[in-house]
Amino acid sequence: MAQAKLSDGDFVRLFETIGPAALAEKVGLKVRGIYGRRVRIEKKLRRQLVAPDTGNSLQTVRTRVGIAHPHRQLIEPKGTIIVFSDAHYWPRIVTPAHKALLRMIRELQPTAVVANGDVFDGASISRHAPIGWESRPGVIEEIEACKERLDEIKREAKNAKLIWTLGNHDGRFETRLATVAPEYAKVHGVHLRDHFPEWRPCWSAWLGPNVVVKHRYKGGVHATHNNAVNSGVSIVTGHLHSLKVTPFSDYNGTRWGVDTGTLADPSGPQFLDYCEDNPTNWRSGFAVLTFHKQELLWPELVHVRAQDEFEFRGKVYTL
Numbered sequence: 418m419a420q421a422k423l424s425d426g427d428f429v430r431l432f433e434t435i436g437p438a439a440l441a442e443k444v445g446l447k448v449r450g451i452y453g454r455r456v457r458i459e460k461k462l463r464r465q466l467v468a469p470d471t472g473n474s475l476q477t478v479r480t481r482v483g484i485a486h487p488h489r490q491l492i493e494p495k496g497t498i499i500v501f502s503d504a505h506y507w508p509r510i511v512t513p514a515h516k517a518l519l520r521m522i523r524e525l526q527p528t529a530v531v532a533n534g535d536v537f538d539g540a541s542i543s544r545h546a547p548i549g550w551e552s553r554p555g556v557i558e559e560i561e562a563c564k565e566r567l568d569e570i571k572r573e574a575k576n577a578k579l580i581w582t583l584g585n586h587d588g589r590f591e592t593r594l595a596t597v598a599p600e601y602a603k604v605h606g607v608h609l610r611d612h613f614p615e616w617r618p619c620w621s622a623w624l625g626p627n628v629v630v631k632h633r634y635k636g637g638v639h640a641t642h643n644n645a646v647n648s649g650v651s652i653v654t655g656h657l658h659s660l661k662v663t664p665f666s667d668y669n670g671t672r673w674g675v676d677t678g679t680l681a682d683p684s685g686p687q688f689l690d691y692c693e694d695n696p697t698n699w700r701s702g703f704a705v706l707t708f709h710k711q712e713l714l715w716p717e718l719v720h721v722r723a724q725d726e727f728e729f730r731g732k733v734y735t736l
Contacts, residue, residue, distance in 0.1 A: 425458050429466055436468045449571075452614045459605050490580050490617050492529045494625035494708045499525065501703035502533035502632065502655025504680035505586065505687045508554050508562045514680045514701040515566060516736050517719055517727040522573040525705065530574050531622055533655045533677055534584025534632030537563050537609065538687050560612055571615060581616040584632040584655065624706070627672070628713050632656055638698075641674030651713055653677060653704060660700035662716045675716045678702040702727070 423431075423444060431440050432455060441448045455466050492498065501518055522530065537559055554562075571579060581587075587609055605611055610618045621631040633656035635643040641663035644652045651672040660678025664671050681687055683699040701721040707714045719729045725736045 425461070428454060428458060429462075432466050432468060449615065456614050459611075463605055464603070488620040490619040490622045492531075492578060492580065492622055492624050494628060494711045494713065496528040496708060497525045498529045498531065498624060498706045498708070499527045499703065500531040500533050500630055500653050500675075500677050500706060501680045502584070502677040503535045503658055504532070504563075504566065505535055505538040505685070506559065506562045506566050507538065507681075507685065507687055508558045510562075510682075510685065511566070512680060512682045512685070512701065513721045513724055513727065513736055514678075514682075514703065514719075515569075517721060517734070518680065518703055519569055519573050520734070520736075521703075521705065521719055521729065522570065522577075527574065527577050529578040529580060530570060531630050531653075532567070532570075532579075532581045532616065533630055533653065534582050535586040535655065536567070536581065536584070537587050537589070564612065567613060567616065579616045580622045580630075581610075581613065581618050582622055582630060582632050583618060583620055624708075624713070625711055627651060628653070628706070630654075641676050643674070645672050645674035651675070651716075653706070653716070655679075658683065658697070658699035660702045660718055660720060662704075662718060664715075673713070673716050675704050675706075677704045678718070678720075705729070 428440075431443065432451070435443070437448050437451045437455070441451045444451075459466055499518070499522060501514075504512075504515065610616075621629050623629050628651045629648065630653040633654055634640070634652060635647065636657070637643070638659075640654070640657055641659075641661055642665060644654060645663065645665040649672075651674075653675040655677045657676055658679040659676040661676050663674040665674065666672075678700045680703060681701070683697050683701060688697070702719045705717040705719060707717070717730065719727055721727045722733065727734050727736065
């Protein structure tokens with residue numbers, strides 16, 4: 418069936434019965450084109466098109482305790498999976514860590530890329546009062562900045578699965594609207610996911626039964642240790658911007674607590690006044706997870722050394 422002959426009605430019916438991948442194959446398009454048309458139709462119909470569950474999410478996969486959870490996404494644990502977090506994308510700023518991320522995606526060709534929370538900053542809708550009447554970008558400016566950066570990632574990632582685990586800053590977008598305009602709950606555009614249809618939103622991404630990626634769990638300087646101990650699995654988090662790997666071993670073997678640092682510049686405008694020029698124990702970079710026979714190998718980190726350098730696997734790269 419050629420796309421030119423596919424009416425909006427037929428598109429909706431097929432999208433909601435066979436899903437985007439099968440529809441793309443049926444009409445001879447890339448999945449990206451299907452999602453693009455989906456967005457246009459959703460705007461016309463003023464409702465969301467919901468694809469069927471094809472078994473790729475944990476909505477249909479039972480956990481070890483036999484409970485299906487609708488807010489989890491399942492990623493097959495194979496090859497390389499790149500996890501970044503806390504980008505806090507800001508208009509007209511492309512950080513060294515973002516440039517390093519694009520380069521490593523291009524070189525490593527991961528099977529999945531996980532944006533582990535706080536892609537969106539929400540500076541103008543923060544619950545914190547403005548400091549000194551500082552200038553903050555508006556919501557639309559931030560959304561456009563996020564779209565531009567995430568599109569760059571998508572182009573490099575090619576056929577990789579794209580997952581977005583919700584962070585507390587991401588939540589500002591919908592929390593604000595739910596607070597001041599709850600009557601708009603079902604209008605297209607009031608949900609953050611409406612603006613990024615190719616990224617699958619969730620609270621946590623499960624890389625098989627033994628590795629979970631989510632924005633935050635325990636807090637404090639020992640968070641990575643406590644995360645691994647208390648979760649019972651290897652757990653990859655962001656939120657604290659610390660960029661580190663902590664192993665924990667017991668009778669069940671070794672598991673890891675991983676902090677993916679921040680894709681933002683720790684001294685960037687997002688944090689300058691908020692941190693009151695205090696030193697921060699933060700590091701810029703992201704995590705690379707490699708699987709062998711579905712088992713997680715020792716997690717690796719990409720660390721930004723300077724504005725034009727980053728290190729990975731004992732090598733210094735120039736941006």
